[in-house]
Amino acid sequence: MRREARNRAAAVAVAALALGGIGAPTAAAATPEPPPASELTLRLEALSGPGFLNRDLPREVVLECEPAGGSHPAAQDACRSLLRVGGQFERLSGQGACPDVWExxxxxxxxxxxxxxxxxxxxxxxxxxxxxxxxxxFAF
Structure with a gap:
């Protein structure tokens, strides 16, 4: 009888080790894929009727950063620009010439x-x- 009890105890111990411990979550279950550190929906809308420059508005993209991704066509560049200003859109600026068209x-x-x-x-x-x-x- 004592031998059966030892065999049963050994079987329970082996099963517990195989399952990673009784009641202990496995590492895979405890670490789901983290969401992006930054996720923004960017939208452009025309405030006047259709014009030469804004005939295909509204437009909307998703920008994910850290890691860069989403539907933004230049996600890495956009994330880099936002990183330079700490995510404060009001501090963004750039250089370039634009047509003098009010749309x-x-x-x-x-x-x-x-x-x-x-x-x-x-x-x-x-x-x-x-x-x-x-x-x-907002170049999309």
Missing amino acids: PVLATAEGTWQGRAVSYSEIFGNLCDAAVGTDHV
């Missing part, structure tokens, strides 16, 4: 930047001004 657009960003909530909106004279004025974050 106002509204640029908005909603989401999170490094865990902090972001809500940004600004009116630009046209699409080119929006792209250049935000160091190409």
Whole structure:
């Protein structure tokens, strides 16, 4: 009888080791893929009727950073621009020439930047001004 009890105890111990310990979660189950550190929905909308520059508005993309991704066509460059200004859209600036055409657009960003909530909106004279004025974050 004593031999059966030892065999049963040994079987339970082997099963517990095979399962990684009774009640202990496995490492794979405890570490799901973390979400991007920064995820923003960027949108461009025309504030006037269809024009030469803004005929295909509204447009919307998702920008993910850390790691760079989403549907933004130049996610790495946009993330790099935002990293330089700590995610503060108001501090973005750029250089470049744009046509002197008044076709106002509204640029908005909603989401999170490094865990902090972001809500940004600004009116630009046209699409080119929006792209250049935000160091190409709104170039999509």
